[in-house]
Amino acid sequence: MTTTNGKVCEICLVSRPMVKRPKTGQKVCKECFFQLFESEVHFTIVSNRLFRRGEKVAIGASGGKDSTVLAHVMKTLNERYDYGLELHLLSIDEGISGYRDDSLETVKRNQLQYGLPLTVLGYGELYGWTMDEIVKSVGRKNNCTFCGVFRRQALDRGAAALGVDHIVTGHNADDIAETVLMNVLRGDVARLERCTEIVTKGPEEVLEEDGEDQACSGGGGSSGGSGIRRSKPFKYAYEKEIVMYAYFKKLDYFSTECIYSPNAYRGYARTFLKDLESVRPSSIIDIIRSGESLKVGGEKLGKRPELGLCQRCGYISSNQLCKACLLLEGLNKGRPLLGIKNERSRYSKQEDEQGERGVGRKIPMWQGVKK
């Protein structure tokens, strides 16, 4: 370990240090910081073999810090190391006025700056309902379920329309550590093992049926379930370093905390994580290490539901109808609790008897990834 008198960068031993790296505590200069940050992401990509040459990859872009920096770094690395990727920006517009509009501006600017094609897919366009309308109909409670379920499918559908079968998201190390803690606190053993996976992919995965807690800045566990891979190149990147990168590179982003329902439960884990980090900065990585070492026993978990296709929209589902179709049906019928209540409840059975009557607008038939 090289000790310095604090006047020179601990990496290049030449320049004046500008930051103390949150991840290692080392004092480094700006150029070395960029190089370390980018190299670590590059290493994560290479060692996990995230991409294939010539692959089309969509960057899930929200206009927030993580996805803004991700777009920048992906573009840089793709050129520098000649990954040979065809990059797209993919944004989902939930239709929350005053929330997404501005942050989408950032994404649009990225489109111009980086010369990357951008696709914006709106809830209104896909489902006939914007989140503002949903909240008006459903109220403040449970609306995260709608948003989470709809977003997951929207991302997949957006990617499929672009002919992309791989989406990269900006989930960072803090998000993942937080999710590990949260899953333990909630006793969600089903997600506990999966939430540290860097790539979730393919139809062999269980389809996430419960969207609420994956809705906002959910770190992982969000498997495509549709054959579309999701991966997280920032899995080992500290949130603080992402902000630092944006700061020094002068990238602008928007705060993207949802105005409707900040996921309060995640808040417990987040606050605790920040406290832990202040005691021992490596805690974030330590938790990810722990999470990667957890194995849940028991046959119950092994019995994954058989996957089929939604009879209405063709999207992958473990039931006759996928969750999005069920939620949409509830909205259209003015009985939004339909998709929220347990399927065996009297409430749901009553609806079953009515059959296809009054189902209203349906989600377009899933055509798979466009070739």
Added chain:
Amino acid sequence: MVCPDPEDPNQHPLDPSKDANASDQQSFSGLCVRCRERLPVILIRESEYCEICAVGVFYQKIRPGLDLARGAGLEKFIQRYRETSLGQVSHGRDTRQAESANANVALAFSGGPSSRALLRAARNYFRPHADQQASAVDPDRGKGLSSTSAAAHLLAERTSEVARIDVIYIDDSAVIPNVSGRDLTEEARAIVESEGSDFNFVPLKLEDVFSEEGSEACIGVECCMRPGPSAPRYVSKKKSAPANISRKDALRELFSAINPAHTPRTAVSSARTRSEDLHRLLIRRLLTETARKRNCVALLLGESGTRMSIRLIESLSKGGGHKLPVEGSGGIWIQELMVVRPLKEHVIKEIEFFNTLNGLEPLPAQDLVPSAIPPGVALNAGGEPLMDKSSIARLTETFILNLEKGVVSTVSTIGRTGSKLVFQDEEILSQGPGKIASPSAVKKYSAVGPSVPLPLRVRSGDERNKAKSEDSLSSRIANVSIAQEPRIGGKGSRLAQTAREAPRWNEYFSCPLCCMPSRSGVKEWKEGITISSMEKLKRFYETQTVSPKEREGTEDGDAASPSGGIDSIDLTSLLCYACILVLETPERPLLGGAHLENNSSSSLQGDNDDKVLLPPYVLQKALQRLKGDAEGEIEIPSSDRMNQELNESKDQDLNYSADDSADTGRRLGAKARVGQNRKIPRKVGQDEMREKIGGFLLEE
């Protein structure tokens, strides 16, 4: 900070010890939920109980753990019986039956509320008559027990299978800071003796980790502790017994090496965390070693459910996830010792209640890291709960206790999650002879007869039929052994069976410091995600065309460091992830000699001031590991089967569905405040970014 929700009705003062007393003033809505007759006096997880039922529930919950300890004794008895019956058939049945079924049990007594309660409960369980005798002398003793059905059941007539109960007390005053650390051994002895003459008080000192049987000297193994993060650790291959240093000095030096006086202010909490971890793992080591040496079959630990969930989150936060199947287990065989946590279902409040009711006084608390939150003050000026950031353990404790106040199912939800965690495949494989204890036992079994693991023989149905068709000879022997079960009764057989099916951990391939599972590839993992020097950066670019798998094999990192050599072992490569953090030391300040004062009494000073003594077992374990690694695979019975059995035994307490837990989470989420402060999304300016990373930007 959002927790707990101030609107939640179940608000209690922060100090959990207040809860039991607080219950007196609590208003209760109706009758006891259990007997529906008497008025409730305590609220446990949203259920109100009367005094008698609360005690009944206390015993009901503690019973499975104590049964497991008893079952472990019986299981050992059956094993001995079978060995003798297979080896010396001609001696006849009577001599075998004459062999005593009695086993020794050890109980870890720290003097805290939980182990105090455990001591009393263990007495009532293992020595039911002692209570009657004692009550005759002291009418107050046993109050609240004798009238309950659970206690009556416990007091039922039966012969005891427990020969001796060793109550182990470890005096750790040597490392307790300030003047408050004093030796409480005599007070502990008085408590144990007050529980009757049946207990055997075993006083130890934490510095005894530097001892070896038959020697009075301080024995250790030198370890180089070069300061700075990720500096490698090498231990000497030879034990040393420096004449001029006492065990206490060696212990203190070890603690001050990882938590030195010169630690920068920002790193103090992290250093305290290391001390706490070391303290805990040395205590655990001393307990298990002592229990083994004293020929005990089970070790009872007094960790409550509340404590266990705190420890789980703590361990997770310190990179110890791989240890959880052992650390968080309610009952697990560690080698030949059954380690049981009978209080794993109890929240601290129930334990306090039990102690108050029975007039049981714990010893005064002497903490290595005292709580930084003054008692009684739970909230800061902003009305948020104060978080104790003295160490990760303290922080987690305040976090979980606060959460539990808001949502009473927190502790049990975490506990249930913990109970479902199992070993990684890699660890099961590396356990090798785990099912059959130790290499010597492997030999013994193969000399005796069938190498079929014992549990298979008592399984009915398919397994047995399969065995029959496979090999007529071994099946004959197996059948003989079924016929030759000792007479321990139906209940005894059931208890033994439960103990037999408990998960197992073999320390043979463990981390040399904590003796727990140790996942390999720590160094590669760390280097893969964090680049800390130009040299590593260059190496990375040189090797990036090589696949990660190949790279793991070729990189040898700093192994060629001058500190290494043929006389020493690279300890870092054997330590588990969490223990590497425990043995980290902060960078020494360039100016000022604070560390010199700190080490003034050291005989290892001078040129060797980076060296400290580690307990001798570390070397023994390290050599064992190296030998094991070199030998490759020691005959592994059948990893698939082991895996399966392990999972099966874990399955048994799976009487809850994933949906239940998700519901708990949803309830928890729902309870939290929703959308109170509506945030308007806005562009984040450079100033705000600066603020967020402020502490990390250096002066320009």
